[in-house]
Amino acid sequence: MKNKIMLSTLFVLALVISACGSAMPTAAPVVGTAAPVIPVTGLATDTAVSAAMPSSPAVVDVSQNATLGSFLVDSKGMTLYIFTKDTPNTSTCYGGCATAWPPLLTTGAPTAGTGVTASLLGTTTRTDGTTQVTYNGWPLYYWAKDKVAGDTTGENVQNVWFVITPDGMQK
Numbered sequence: 001m002k003n004k005i006m007l008s009t010l011f012v013l014a015l016v017i018s019a020c021g022s023a024m025p026t027a028a029p030v031v032g033t034a035a036p037v038i039p040v041t042g043l044a045t046d047t048a049v050s051a052a053m054p055s056s057p058a059v060v061d062v063s064q065n066a067t068l069g070s071f072l073v074d075s076k077g078m079t080l081y082i083f084t085k086d087t088p089n090t091s092t093c094y095g096g097c098a099t100a101w102p103p104l105l106t107t108g109a110p111t112a113g114t115g116v117t118a119s120l121l122g123t124t125t126r127t128d129g130t131t132q133v134t135y136n137g138w139p140l141y142y143w144a145k146d147k148v149a150g151d152t153t154g155e156n157v158q159n160v161w162f163v164i165t166p167d168g169m170q171k
Contacts, residue, residue, distance in 0.1 A: 058106035058133050060121060060140070061113030062166050068152055071163035071171060072116065072135060077149025080104055080140045082170055084160045088137035089124045101154075101161065103132040104140040120168045136168025 059075035072080040083101065086092050093101050103126065110133045112118035122134040133140045143154025143161070154161050155171065162170035 053130070054105050054107050057108040058104055058110040059113055060104075060110055060116050060133065060135065062115035063150065065150065065152065068155065068163055068171050070115070070166050071152070072140070072166065073149070074104060074142075075113070078142055079146055079150070079152050079154065079163055080135075081143055081154050081161050082135075082138040082164045083141060084162065084170065086139050089122065089134055089139070091124060091126055091132055091139040093139070093141065094127065100144050101141040102144060103130070104142065105130050106133050107131070115166050117166065117168070135164055138164060138168070138170075140164070 060080065061073050061075060061077070062070050063073040063077055063079070064070040074080060081101065083091075083093050083097075091103060093103070106123060110121045110123065112121055116135075120136045122137070123131045124134050124139055126132050141161075143151075143157070145151075145153050152163060155163050164170060
């Protein structure tokens with residue numbers, strides 16, 4: 001018992017010393033509490049989807065390839081998808097679904113790039129209060145397995161996920 005008390009005291013002392021020696025204050029962990037869960041809620045980066053909130057309005061552009069023709073992408077060329085189980089202007093993709101298929105979020109009205117019909121762009125409020133971009137009423141998502149601009153590996157996943165064309169239709 002005495003050894004356990006001594007080890008506990010040393011552990012706390014080590015935490016205090018390390019916190020005092022740091023330029024950045026750190027809090028000691030509280031035993032029995034869980035770290036907050038931060039869902040992936042999507043913006044694309046140069047190589048993959050990240051969990052960061054947007055700092056500016058989303059931009060929707062058009063890309064194309066020989067297999068799918070023209071389809072929507074974000075400003076970095078990451079492919080955007082629709083979920084056919086959604087209803088107009090309402091996302092049904094939350095929890096694990098939103099981890100695999102992060103929504104395209106925006107601050108403010110989204111911007112239409114070349115080839116995108118501005119009147120088809122819109123937004124919907126998600127249950128967590130974030131604003132998701134819609135196109136022709138379809139909430140837009142990324143596919144977490146797309147790693148670089150131009151990837152379209154989410155096309156026809158489970159026969160419910162599809163790229164969306166500039167005219168607002170699923171491929």
